[in-house]
Amino acid sequence: MSVQAGPRSVVVGVDGSSCSVHAAAWAADIAEARRVPLVLVLCLEESRYLAHHDDKLVETVLTQPDRLAAVRIFRSSVADLRRRHPILDIETRLLPGFPGTALVEASSSASLVVVGGDRSAAGRFLVGSTVRQVAGSAACPVAVWRQSRRHVHAKRMPVIVGVDGTPAGDNAIAHAFEYAAMTGAPLQAVHTWRGGDAGTEEARMSETLAAWTEKYPDVAVSRILRQGNPGTVLAELAQHARLVVIGSHAHNKLMDTVLGSTGQRLVHIAPCPILICRRQPRSCHTDCAPLSPMR
Structure with a gap:
């Protein structure tokens, strides 16, 4: 499946974490306000990759149950967004490979790309490489989502x-x-x-x-x-x-x-x-x- 997004779409990377789920919710609000499609991208990385557990980087094997769990969370998130935004055009992409590469490709026709940011020490290392790749190569603005929704919905905050x-x-x-x-x-x-x-x-x-x-x-x-x-x-x-x-x-x-x-x-x-x-x-x-x- 191609990662190509529809014209002017808001694209968000989703990996099953609570941070990425909140990032998708924020991206959906923006897409609805702009009256453009929302594209959610889930990338299932190679079988061996770096992940963080207990704030430490470890080499991890992505097993078939892991893949199925990620897909289940992804589909659940999509269903929840469709309930919350019934008139919003929501598209999905499930792809092999690395999220940074897929999001850069999607940016060629998007108006915004949203990347979730984990605030743990190990998460900062992993997210940092994705952010550098996407922010340095994307053809559209890139938003780095933080975990706190308190700031986003506090109307007095500038x-x-x-x-x-x-x-x-x-x-x-x-x-x-x-x-x-x-x-x-x-x-x-x-x-x-x-x-x-x-x-x-x-x-x-x-x-x-x-x-x-x-x-x-x-x-x-x-x-x-x-x-x-x-x-x-x-x-x-x-x-x-x-x-x-x-x-x-x-x-x-x-x-x-x-x-x-x-x-x-x-x-x-x-x-x-x-x-x-x-x-x-x-x-x-x-x-x-x-x-x-x-x-």
């Missing part, structure tokens, strides 16, 4: 977006405003710098945000300007956020935030989802139907 004046940063701003509008959440635009005049930086930030505040007049926007490392500042603010949105591409300083030590910290310890936007992906906010409020 959507946070890193503003750096680059094309990838501008794309992150677009997705941040879209999500804030869907959820009714306030938006905090964050800009950091290491030198220069604060007044000049504030003026640049206001100019960058002007078109988006005009397009989304109902989104409450506040601005945070700080001197320092962007990853450190975003990691601090993420503790009280609903979603953190960042832009990244090969020559963007925020790419170092995503793939460097500070960025790994942000992706792995943030209690809320992290949305990573590439420079010029096909973006749902430009060609999808009008958005509906998320539940």
Whole structure:
């Protein structure tokens, strides 16, 4: 079976863990609000692979009962989502191989890919490799789901977006405003710098945000300007956020935030989802139907 997703779909990787089940529920809310299909992907890895047990990495043999159990959980999750979202078009893909490869392939026609993130030490190692592969190669934005749903459904918690004046940063701003509008959440635009005049930086930030505040007049926007490392500042603010949105591409300083030590910290310890936007992906906010409020 091909992993190819329908145009504009929201794609989510599901592995049977509670984290991935919650990630699928969040992805379903977004797909329904955007009025696009949801594609759930389950990859049954090779017979020997690394897994984590008691917070340790061990080589594991994927037995036939393991495969059957994973499929049962997957199908149960799909059935539950169809009950919760009766009008949502939900597609499934059961594939051999590794999830990172399948999700990258699916991203070629998707508007969003969602990857679950396990917060145990061993889970961070395994998920980190998948996140690096998908975030580095996907043709659309990638969301790294965290285990806590408390942040996602707390209406007073803001959507946070890193503003750096680059094309990838501008794309992150677009997705941040879209999500804030869907959820009714306030938006905090964050800009950091290491030198220069604060007044000049504030003026640049206001100019960058002007078109988006005009397009989304109902989104409450506040601005945070700080001197320092962007990853450190975003990691601090993420503790009280609903979603953190960042832009990244090969020559963007925020790419170092995503793939460097500070960025790994942000992706792995943030209690809320992290949305990573590439420079010029096909973006749902430009060609999808009008958005509906998320539940």
